[in-house]
Amino acid sequence: MKLDLYVITDEGLAGGLPHSEIARRAVLGGADVIQFRDKTLTSREMVRVGREIGEITRKAGTLFIVNDRLDIALTCGADGVHLGQDDMGCGTARQLSPAGFIIGISVGSVDEALAAEQQGADYVAVSPVFPTGSKADAGPGYGLATLKDIRSAVSILVIGIGGIGPANAADVIGAGADGIAVISAVVSQPDITAAARRLSAIIAASKRAR
Ligand code: TZP
Ligand code: MG
Secondary structure, X not given: OOOOEEEEOOOHXXXXXXXXXXXXXXXXXXXXXXXXXXXXXXXXXXXXXXXXXXXXXXXXXXXXXXXOOHHXXXXXXXXXXXXXXXXXXXXXXXXXXOOOOEEEEEEOOHHHHHHHHHOOOXXXXXXOOOOOOOOOOOOOXXXXXXXXXXXXXXXXXXXXXXXXXXXXHHHHHHOOOOEEEEOHHHHOOOOHHHHHHHHHHHHHHHHHHO
16 A cells, blocks of 8 residues: 555645645645545535545545545545544444555554554554644644654554655655655645645655665
8 A cells, every 4th residue: 555645635725725626636746645634514515525536536546535534434435534543443443444444543652553553553644743734733743753663663554744845755754654644735835736746756766765
């Protein structure tokens, strides 16, 4: 499973551009994963938008993950769900999911990462790695040292999220991350496709250099 460039949709940070259009542009730029994230939509709206995104990602062979909501992810035929420490537990989500369904968990410590791995997570996201203005309650950032510790502790995929862009993506990959998840570095850029393409190239080059 390739999670190199993992783009999270956010209409507010995209100047009002619809989720599906963010997804379309990011996929064109080579995003490996699209995560549909919206804390304001009704469940019904999430299903509608999730199905739109699913059509785009399926055609492109891009992975499609829904944030927070296993029910919506399953209803939309998404490839997986991303859950935080306050969302449904990983073990419960695993029990409710079909074989091959991807479960990602946000973590901030080695203990949380080990628990996620033990409960059947496919990947953990160190969240946030750096300070970010894109998530109000994200906290100050765990830093690259925590990311390295988590990388050494688990065998599943590890990605970094929070405050990552072209200037520091190489450091995150150099610290051992399998991929990086971003909002603003792609979604808030005037040319989403070009921003995704550039970041994707930086990640690939950083992996070759490791
Ligand atoms: N979860 C932890 S940090 C974050 C999320 C959704 C926001 C990431 O946004 P950005 O703009 O890439 O820092
Ligand atoms: Mg969540």
